[in-house]
Amino acid sequence: MCGIIGYVGENGGDTAVVDVLMDGLSGLEYRGYDSAGIAVAEPSIAVRKREGDISALEEALHGGKLDGTAGIGHTRWSTHGPPSDVNAHPHTDDETRVAVVHNGIIENYRALRDELEAVGYRFESETDTEVVPHLIAAGLEDGLGCEAAFRQAVARLEGSYAIAAVFAGSETVYAARHESPLVLGIGEDGHYLASDVPAFIQYTDRVIYLDDGEFARITPETVTVTDDAGTVVETSVETIEWDADDAGKSGYDHxxxxxxxxxxxxxxxxxxxxxxxxxxxxxxxxxxxxxxxxxxxxxxxxxxxxxxxxxxxxxxxxxxxxxxxxxxxxxxxxxxxxxxxxxxxxxxxxxxxxxxxxxxxxxxxxxxxxxxxxxxxxxxxxxxxxxxxxxxxxxxxxxxxxxxxxxxxxxxxxxxxxxxxxxxxxxxxxxDFSGQLQTVLDESAAQEVATAYRDAGAYFFIGRGHNAPVALEGALKMKEITYKHAEGFAAGELKHGPLALVTDETPVFALVTAGSKPTKTLGNVKEVQTRGAPVVAVTDGCSDVEQYADHVLEIPETHPTLAPILANVQLQLVSYWVAHELGRSIDKPRNLAKSVTVE
CATH class of the missing domain: 3.40.50.10490 (Glucose-6-phosphate isomerase like protein; domain 1)
Incomplete structure (x- = not known):
């Protein structure tokens, strides 16, 4: 959950830093889109953050100027505190000497917050993250340097985290990870860090993956990785085999x-x-x-x-x-x-x-x-x-x-x-399987089915054998992107309770393919049809289910082990087109994020 981007540019220039951060957040929005923000450091720290998606942050930046060569950004999937401008990252200490972004959950934040409030630190947000800049500030007030204060603060945290910080007057980004991903990007004119490669793939394909317990110090000239004792760790630079075009939409709507x-x-x-x-x-x-x-x-x-x-x-x-x-x-x-x-x-x-x-x-x-x-x-x-x-x-x-x-x-x-x-x-x-997948994509009637049933009250998916997991997956896709109720069942379980929910407003998607007891599943089709439910058969023609179905989604004949995979593609398309007709946010469904890095 959440996405982090950091950048230090060798050539400086406030526009370049802000542009890199905003590009990075756009590339990470699939990890969270409740709110977004950036902080640019040196000589002072300037923070801009807004509830909502990246466009809200872009509006907040319009006409403004942020000075500096080092910056961090964050796109949030909320855990502690609802989406709001105040709860958005980055968070700073009381005097804005340090700004921090964080992915993960700090399990002992409540105890740390009580301790910090008892000695006068003020908290503005409901997040667990805000304890980190205050812990760092406490180290600075004790006379520690930036890196030492950062390390001391991280050492007190329990839970999972990927953290990046910038300091006023510094051209350095500091970072650490524990059970939450961070990857470094090695560029020609600057260096990067992020939760995931898409954040900076348009700038560089050379990366270093941080391991748990490692720290990174990124300056305009160098990238240094150390362990928790401060000893330099030898790292290998890997090359990503895909490019920015692979991560784009390539003309598709979604x-x-x-x-x-x-x-x-x-x-x-x-x-x-x-x-x-x-x-x-x-x-x-x-x-x-x-x-x-x-x-x-x-x-x-x-x-x-x-x-x-x-x-x-x-x-x-x-x-x-x-x-x-x-x-x-x-x-x-x-x-x-x-x-x-x-x-x-x-x-x-x-x-x-x-x-x-x-x-x-x-x-x-x-x-x-x-x-x-x-x-x-x-x-x-x-x-x-x-x-x-x-x-x-x-x-x-x-x-x-x-x-x-x-x-x-x-x-x-x-x-x-x-x-x-x-x-x-x-x-x-x-x-032959790739070609058969292409046939399904080229000839699918899924959009017609979606139009027919977009207003249904609920959707059921049934299958046996290898089709049973695909029935579960078909229901999950429908729930995720349409926000409609959907359930998947092993077909034999339908009569052990779920049949009570079947009406003429609950279309049933039946996966009927060779090798997965098609005759028995056909019996289940007749059960639901008797109760008035419309039936959509996804089939390779192994039975006569077509004559009992209201709609048919065909797949080519293949090995019985592989038929459910073809059937799954038809269900993906149905869910997509139902969501499209309902006007849902298909790529960024509410309350969900791509990578679930918190327990």
């Missing part, structure tokens, strides 16, 4: 629609050099040293959890005991986990707080860990024993689309690689 249409390319990237049809092998180099595990436990949240459910079933079909856990509910004191257990964390960002907590718990008790993630250099990628990148490319829309499809394809490969099983029909289907 990032989400663009990313839905990028799925054929994302799948090709995920499969590249991992599937060898002639050699009859599926190989994931990063997992090559792993033998078939005795048991596998997936940990994940949200959309990634639905992918984990899919992956767990794939492994069970291959004879491996596999279970998917919601990461927030995973407890190594309760769940049997040991050195013979393989724990796979599925996380788009590689920074999801609950998933990282589960993986760290698994590491503590000696389990082997694997990260299935989209972000190179993320916390999950660095902290797990093994990593498999899904290679979906940048995803800006808050509602995950291409990363979900890429996760599913990646888990097909993981299941095959871990068990050593080679299914020639599956490999042949993978070869």
């Amino acid at each position: 990032y989400m629609l663009k990313e839905i249409h990028e799925q054929p390319t994302a799948v090709r990237q995920c499969l590249r050099e991992r599937v060898e049809e002639l050699e009859r092998s599926i190989a994931v180099d990063s997992l090559a040293s792993l033998s078939t595990p005795e048991r596998v436990q997936f940990v994940a949240c949200g959309t990634s959890y639905h992918a984990a459910l899919y992956g767990a079933r794939l492994l069970r079909e291959r004879g491996v005991a596999a279970t998917a856990f919601l990461a927030s509910e995973y407890d190594t004191d309760v769940v049997p986990v040991d050195s013979e257990t393989l724990v796979i964390g599925v996380t788009q960002s590689g920074e999801t707080a609950d998933t990282m907590g589960a993986l760290r718990g698994a590491n503590t008790v000696g389990a082997r860990t694997v990260a299935v993630t989209n972000v190179v250099g993320s916390s999950a990628a660095r902290e797990c024993d093994h990593v498999m990148y899904v290679r979906a490319g940048p995803e800006i829309g808050v509602a995950a689309t291409k990363t979900f499809v890429s996760q599913q394809i990646a888990l097909v490969l993981v299941a095959s690689a871990l068990t050593g099983e080679y299914d020639s029909q599956l490999v042949s289907a993978l070869r």
Whole structure:
């Protein structure tokens, strides 16, 4: 949650600094958009911040001038205190000697605030973040220099944080991280820091990822990384393989629609050099040293959890005991986990707080860990024993689309690689899969379905086998971007309670594909139709469900394991078009942010 940007320019110039900060905030708005603000330092600190999206901050900056060569910015997803100008970041001390932006949650802020108020420090906001500039100010008043005061303050914090600070009279940005991401950008005419690469990708593709417990000092000439004792840490500079155009809309109305249409390319990237049809092998180099595990436990949240459910079933079909856990509910004191257990964390960002907590718990008790993630250099990628990148490319829309499809394809490969099983029909289907995805995108009737049911009171999604997680995902997408009530069920559960909710105002989306007990799901279709519910069948033609459905969304025939992935794309499009017709904020749905870095 929340996005941080920092910049120090070698050539100075207030316009350049402000422009970089504002560009960075625009590139991070998917991480939070309740409020936004910037602070520019040297010789004094000037702060501008506003409730609302970036446009409100732009209006506040209109006609003004901010002097300085160093600056920080923040776009907020609210945790402590509602969205307001006062609660927006950056926050300063009473005398505006230091300005701070923060992502995460400071768990002991209440005790720190009471302590600081008792000695005369004044607080204006309801945020946990405001304790940080006051702690720094206390260090300055004790005679410490800027860096020492910053380090002393950070040492007192409990919880998760990525923090950046600027000081009056200084051309330096100081930063620290603990369980919340920060990445440094190495430029030609200046240096950057941010919560995520899109904030500065238009300026540089050379990055350094900070690890937990590390500090960064960024000046116009240098970037220095140290540990909590102040010892310089050797770092490696990595090159990002995508550019600013990849993170743009490319002419689409919304990032989400663009990313839905990028799925054929994302799948090709995920499969590249991992599937060898002639050699009859599926190989994931990063997992090559792993033998078939005795048991596998997936940990994940949200959309990634639905992918984990899919992956767990794939492994069970291959004879491996596999279970998917919601990461927030995973407890190594309760769940049997040991050195013979393989724990796979599925996380788009590689920074999801609950998933990282589960993986760290698994590491503590000696389990082997694997990260299935989209972000190179993320916390999950660095902290797990093994990593498999899904290679979906940048995803800006808050509602995950291409990363979900890429996760599913990646888990097909993981299941095959871990068990050593080679299914020639599956490999042949993978070869053709990108083209089939494109066929769905080109021929979908989803917009027509969305028009027919945009005013429905609620939406139900049902499926069996590999289709059950996709039914859950279809409902989640509908909820996220339309704000309409939607539920997904394993189809057999419909008659064990949810059928009481079915009326002629609750369309039912039924996933009916080969290999997922289509005859039984057809029986469920007849159950809801008898109660007057309209039915939308998503099908590969494996049954005669078409004659019972009010609308049909077709998918090409493929391997039964892959059919649910094609069906999912149809559901993504339905949700998108319902939201579009309702005028929703599709890329930035209310109350949600892309990367959930707080528990």
